Amino acid sequence: MTKQNIRIRQIALMLISLLMVFSSAFVSNAAVNNDNTISPYYVNISNRSVNLSISGIKAKCSATLQSKNSATLKIKMELQKEKTNGYETVETWTSSKTGTILAMSESRNINILCNYRLKVTFTAGSETEIVYKY
Known part of the structure; x- marks a missing residue:
């Protein structure tokens, strides 16, 4: 793999991680x-x-x-x-x-x-x- 492909994958993983954090914050706005x-x-x-x-x-x-x-x-x-x-x-x-x-x-x-x-x-x-x- 080239350095450019590795960098693109790292950025994609970081974006997915951020989306997961923010989506769980929206779910936490509920009460049991x-x-x-x-x-x-x-x-x-x-x-x-x-x-x-x-x-x-x-x-x-x-x-x-x-x-x-x-x-x-x-x-x-x-x-x-x-x-x-x-x-x-x-x-x-x-x-x-x-x-x-x-x-x-x-x-x-x-x-x-x-x-x-x-x-x-x-x-x-x-x-x-x-x-x-x-």
Whole structure:
């Protein structure tokens, strides 16, 4: 091999190495939540959790939102009943405040013969994330 071919290969390998480093930096802008789901990297939202517990005719719904910095926090929980063509909201609860943590918990009587899910919309400043819990 000539010196010129070796130099071209070295430059190509260096470029590929740089691309690999920068592409892994983009992948690192994701977070793994408590429920082992991957969500986008947010500037404000640091953690969120959702729980739906059904016992007999009672559905207990809860959600928690944590922010890295003090911001306007909002949680909107929607208890939804399964229908033949999707889901229908049967109850909606909202809570908001300014700070770094917001938690809420609500319950409702349900029909034990139906399937339900909880749709939660988290907002911290200008960031919004929607989570479903079945």
